[in-house]
Structures are given as C-alpha cells and as structure tokens.
Amino acid sequence: MIDDLAKDLLHGRLRRDREALLWKLDGLSEYDARRPLTATGTNLLGLVKHVAQVEARYFGEVFGRPSPEGLPHWQDHDGSDHWAAGDETREQIVGFYRRTWEHADATISGLPLDAAGHVPWWPDPRPNTTLFAVLVHVLGEINRHTGHADILREGVDGRTGMRSQYEQDVDEEARAAHRAKIERAARSAVSGSSHPA
Secondary structure (H helix, E strand, O other), rough: OOHHHHHEEEEEEHHHHHHHHHHHHOOHHHHHOOOOOOHHHHOOOHHHHHHHHHHHHHHHHHHHHOOOOOOOOOOOOOOHHHOOOOOOOHHHHHHHHHHHHHHHHHHHOOOOOOEEEEEEOOOOOOEEEEEHHHHHHHHHHHHHHHHHHHHHHHHOOOOOOOHHHHHHOOHHHHHHHHHHHHHHHHHHHHHHOOOOO
C-alpha cells in the first residue's frame, strides 16, 4: 500500500514538473527559445531536449525498455542534447519529449518501485538501482533544470511562475524598487564588513 502511494506521489510530481518546464517555452520566439543565455550556452529549448533524453534513458535503457526513438549511445555523449540545431524544430523537440513521457509513464506504471535497473554510466559500485531511486534521481534532474529555466525565462522577458494559472502581470516599477532595496542591502553588508569589529 505505501509503495503505491509513494509511486503515485512521485509520478504526480514528475508530471507536474514536466509541464512546468514546457511552459517556460510558451510565447517565446524561435530565437529566444534557442539563443544562448549563459556563458556556457544554456538555453530554454536545449533544457527541454536534455531532460527528454534524460527521461528516455533512465526510464528506458535502465530497465531494459529502450526508447522506441533512436538515441545516441550514452558513451557517445557530445553535448548536442543541450541545444537545438538549426534543422531541429521546436515542435520536433517538444513532440519527442511528450512521446518520451508516454514511454516513461508506461515503465513507471508497469514496474514496482523495487524493480531492478542498471545504470551503466553510474560509477561502480552504484550502477545497480531500483525504480524508486531512478524516480527520485530524475525528479531531481527535472527540478534542477526547471529552476534553470525559471531564471533564464525571467531574464528574457520577466515572466515568472510555475504554471500559467499562477502568473501575474509584471509590475516593472515594483520589481525595480524591490531589486534596488536588495542592492542597497548587499552594498551595506559589504561596506559594513570592511570595518574591524
């Protein structure tokens, strides 16, 4: 009974976080969805592509249920899953992610939490694992990358929130005043720390 409750809770969080990540693309131009927004090139569509491949591998290969869509072998990782090539459309990447959800959901629904899996890219002695551990791991990955997407999207157009129903109109004046208050506090802390106690 507790296993069913735990699995339902984790699976529900996974579904919620998937939608939150995809929502970060809503309303963006092709350029803004793809453009590098950090020194390392992190971009919003690339985050979706990366998380899609993470789910495809962890809920596929790890449990002997490879994704029906071709993925490069994990040893051949070249970083191309972190950005969208010019010939890849947003619809292709989002479509791949949604199809990955279906495959992952079938794995999650079809296996018990203690189902054995093997993660060849994890170092010894940890490569043998369970569905429970993989669910927790993938949730951590999605949360981490959705957090990245939150910050990136805020930098693009100020849009924040987890889902559209929680979004509020941006009050630029209030945001500027709040940011200025935090800036003053930071400067005050720096100038105050230069004095001996």
